[in-house]
Amino acid sequence: MKNIIISFAVLILFVSCSDSFLESTPVMSETEESFYVNDEQMFKALVACYDPLQYSADAPLSPVVPFGEIRSDNARTGGGSDQDQPDMQDIEAFRNTSVNSISEVAWKYRYKGIYRCNLVINSEYDSDLAKIYKAEAKFLRAWYHFDLMRYYGPCVVSTQTLYPAGHKFVRNTRLEVNKQIEKDLLEAIPVLEETFPADMTGRIRKSAAQALLAKVYLYWADWTNDDKDMFDKVIPLLEGEEGVMKSGLYSLYNDFSKLFAAYNENNSESIFEVQRCTTGGWTDGNNKDGSEGNFYARFLGPRSLSKNPDYKAGYGFLLPTEELYKYFLADDTKRRDAVVFTYDDLVTKPNEQITEPAKKVKWNISSYGPDFEGFAQRKYPQFLSYTITGNQDFNQPGNERLLRYGEVYLMLAEAYLRGTNVNEDKAKYYIDELRKYHVGGGSDTYRKVDDLLREHPDRFHNVMDVLWYERRCELAGEGDRWFDLVRTGRAEEVMMPILREKYGITQWDKKFNYLPIGSIEITNSGGSLTEYPDEVNQ
Template sequence: MKKYIIFLVAILTLLAPFGCSDYLDVDPEGVKPTEEFFQTQEDAVSAVNAIYARMRTWQMVAFAYVIMQEITSDNSIKGSSQGDASFINDFDKFTFTSNQGTITDYWNGRYEGINLSNQVLSNVPDIEMNETLKTRLLGEAKFTRALFYFDLVRAFGDVPMPTSIDNVLEASTVRTPKDEVYAQIIQDLTDAIAVLPDSYDAANVGRATNGAARGLLAKVYLYRGEWDKVLEQTSAIINSNRYGLEENFYDVFRIPFENGKESLFEIQASAVAGNADLSNSQHSQVQGVRGTNGFGWGFNIPSDDLAAAFDAAGDEVRKKVTILYKGDVTEDGDVIEGVGNGELEGVNIPRYNGKSYVPRNRQVSGVNEGAEQNIRVLRYAEILLIDAEAKVQKGDIGGAATSLNLVRERVDLDPIEAPTLQDIWNERRLELAMEGDRFFDLVRTGQAATVLGPQGFVSGKNDVFPVPQVMIDITNNAIPQNNGY
């Protein structure tokens, strides 16, 4: 799907009607009227493609993603030049408020995706089309809806939960308890597992698979602490023999290895020279090397604390891939020049997020830097670590060691024969650093108050983010604010 998907632009809000435009086959002004849509099989496919296209937009993978999921943690800081986007420091210090546009972006982006998913689930069943394809498309829409709700429930707790175009008005003004949201996520993923294929042909690579749905469900059960159910899913993935670890950790994040054996799900991105609207992912751009011979803006800088964690573990391999220092030469031959010492806010020695790095030979002219790079959502390495954590919780220390040490062996670290929960959590930090899980992991594992307390984290308040004030205002206070905000 990365190279062949019909890219659509759909600008929707939580209460907006469906709209789309096909930038490959149709004049950008030629938007099909809503009443004429959802009539044909082609409409159904285009509507699902629009969900995938939504995933790579600014609200989904740029500032809101890196600010709320990493900069709030101990992994990274604002970066960029002194004073540039200074509001980001409010998230590092936990002084943000419900009026922050970043929080509104995070909320709106995911509800726009939910709206697209609900449009498919409400309208596609009535289309006369190939039934096998219809079933698969509905499974994809359930997977995407589950993914969007998983982000929201982790970030905000209780959230509005529209599940169709029929209940959107009523459901949008009520916060559904998080346990019910999780129940819906689990049901959607269970339904998706039953119908999604194990793989696709070359023209559709990148769509949600059975393995992607199982992997996300395993992660959901991890957050719920339902260990037997975690292991049911991780065992199915591991025993399928469809996945494995890339031999070279550097390769995991490079474009030639996208949708490879380690990938369960990636947000697909493509760069078309001169077409900025189509090549709209800014995930790499906002984090790319800033300055001389740079690739981006230099935000979301790996912290000294993260560097020290790599050093304490003797983890030279993952540190070199995750943190690009000024003067480094990458495996692709790029010299990291960047800016001078002290010019990046918050650090003296310039460094950048190596996982978002796109080599110069893969940069495409006339579009956002790094727009070609997919965003990794679920990797097999994480499945092994989820499996290890569940096995420790169940007392299967030997089984946990087997899964954990596969991840460690790849980066030349000695095995841990009797891992503890803290060993697993430390491994998650180093393996998944800068990939958007660290803040949620600290909250989930009860470490946030200790680890983030020096930054200003307040337990019982900052475990979740505030509901955007605009949502409270437009619903006339029908949606209540989270505690402490």
Template sequence: MNLMNRNWGQLIVFILLVLFMISCDHFLEVDYPENQISGEVVFQDDATVLAALTAIYAHLRDNVLLTGNSNGLNVIMGLYSDELEYYGTPGQPLDAFYNHVLLQSNTSVEQLWNQSYYTIYMANSLLEGITENSHLSSETIQEIKGEALFIRALTHFYLVNLFGDVPYVIQTDYTLNSRVKRLTENEVYKAVVADLKAAQSFLSTSGASKGRIRPDKCTATALLSKVYLYMEDWQNAESESTSIIENTSLFSWETDLSKVFLKESTTSIWQLKPKLDGYNTLEASIFNFVSVPPPLMALNEHILNAFEEGDMRKTSWISSVANNADVWYHANKYKNTSTTSTTEYSVIFRLAELYLIRAEARAHLENLNGALNDVNKIRQRASIEDLINISKEELINAILQERRVELFTESGNRWFDLKRTGKAESILSLIKPNWESKDLLLPIPENELLVNPNLSPQNAGY
């Protein structure tokens, strides 16, 4: 792969990233030995190797997939689906997502691919660096191994859902990576599950005591339940989500919508901490606007009309800005844009999604009463009526509707739900004039195909 063509260059970049994060990022509170920049030094003590691990989370927060800025799934796939209206400069990469005119050369697509595989490279570097390492404590090795496997699984999970067949990269060796081949979606899913099960075996449940900013066993379990949902393995999706929901010593239901995204929320399973003390989330900065027309994007009529009358999520999680008779709406889940007092972290997994995963799994397993109980818990918090006496098909559709209004602008969930349930074509073809069936997958970046012919053929239609 083009991104991983020069191992030494990548290693130097990784080490420099660790050094930069140690000096600038309040995630990391270690002193790095002066005048020492080598791969071996990173793995010489617990503090520096943990700093290297945390640098990966900073990379996710600031650059790729889970980032709250315009390069992340929140924005890109919100524009690609039916959540966001684009107001930025015409002809820019995000405009191509919104209008479904993506080319193989789109720089946002290229960044998704390259930065994701760089994340995987960093995780693999850690896994290789801790192997047969006598300088680190056994506890640190367990933590690093579990979290690195989780990161590798997480990133491949999103890649396979964005691009379809993709390579599953498990090493940093240039010779191997330069000719790596794409695996089928089923093969990728099997590898994701294997990595997550291994991660579960290495991780503890200590994340809650550390501010929920480090993935732990519960985080791996939450992702595994989501993976099983996408695989339509309903029994395992139900089982894994239940293990989180029933862990009431770590997670508790929050009935106040205004507190769901606060940093101390007990519904958060995993969240990313802002870069500096006093700062707040990138999501708050990118989604909120005070002048109109909006500088980049706003919520569109389709998501606004999706809420039932009286749904308090529309009141609590959406705000408006008016100019005479014209009104624009924006996501307001993250409200604090100040740089003086940190009140919010970027939530990646939260309890509500686990209830919705279990509800959907239970409905498919014919446990309609159990599914109703789960989805009604979500609805009750939003102050809308319980669902009663509905068929299995109606219940599944109702659960997908709840996912839409509960998880809007979060990690591309709406797009992935449309895609995995086979509804993308029928819904988006009506509102996206340029929609084509090929849009179910993003194109493989053309530079990657040129560097590694084994990645061919290109996804159909591009």
């Protein structure tokens, strides 16, 4: 018998922050055979299922947020030269190879999460609490499979903890992966809790599973030739009698900038966040992923920034493009300014309040390589106001907002535009409501969909064009852009002008839609795994 694809030790849990459900005594002496026999052990095993969500240190630009931006037209890799973080530079340039740390780590970490979820889900132990823990593990297993399919296309469905010696691991079909994700979420939804005590903040709620399933259905519909029935399934999950909107847990912010402000994690728009901690005190460079801090936030900070009163310097990766900055309409400055730092934001404005020359803020932009176009990313900064214990690299703040309430409005708008009974009025309503809060600050000064269609006829030919604009602007800097382009079939149209000009690529290759499975995993499978899915190889 052997574990699926990747090999790792039985079950080791990591110490996390105080006042968090992730705080747990490490399990170092117990074996699988003696574990999973009471509620306490089941909860510790559940914590281990959440843990791989936090991993990024082995390849700091591999998580969804930096990867989904840099692979798209929103951002460039950055750093001090075009050889800085070369594996991410290769991914940005669509130099797909199976020997790439980003590709290897993204696969490995997600299957580590799936394996741990399988241990919880397949445990014979049962109790009222264990049922909830297993439902949370099913959500996480669904998330890991969904993420794998976004990165690699149809992947290996894993629901077992052990497989017979000689078992051949092969890619499942896209339908099989989708059905397993759907099954996990449908089984989890009626069991999951909707509220938790304050010290359990960050655990998966029923509404998170509903929102994820709605997002899965959007992708599924796109992957099956715009399946209108699949788009219809989104609506009851989000606005139905027991849907996300009726939960009463969420509301849109008037001030978009505060969504990613310091100390504002798990706010009223947060549906699913990766929990981060700055006081875990982690210093072990031999096990960087043992930290619960946001390691990649250190990489994304402005390079060679000094004396800024609010932000620390980083290594200058994930650099927004000038095209993204200019993409926002003239009245959409709140969302634009939440995504990018300009020189004025980081230097000129704070220096207006500083009289002593020695204390003036400086930003040495000459330290950047050729990817720098005048901007730094802003949604995941290194705030000076946080108390950081231990190594600065390992303990940075910044919960990843993986599912937000604002996206619920956009998912509903898309479902009403692309389902069996098109309802443009409903789609406009949801887009207008989102714009009212995130563009207009809650006032009536914002422009509605009809205004945009009338005022920008060359840019917006229909409501769908407005929706694509909204998805890019609303979610810029959060990792969705690349996956949106692929699932809607717009990747070639959007990316080819960039690839042609920047890298001399003259023809789109279907393999560009995905990462290749790493050569190590292909070897471990005995060659039964293929670099790319069948749709690429045909």
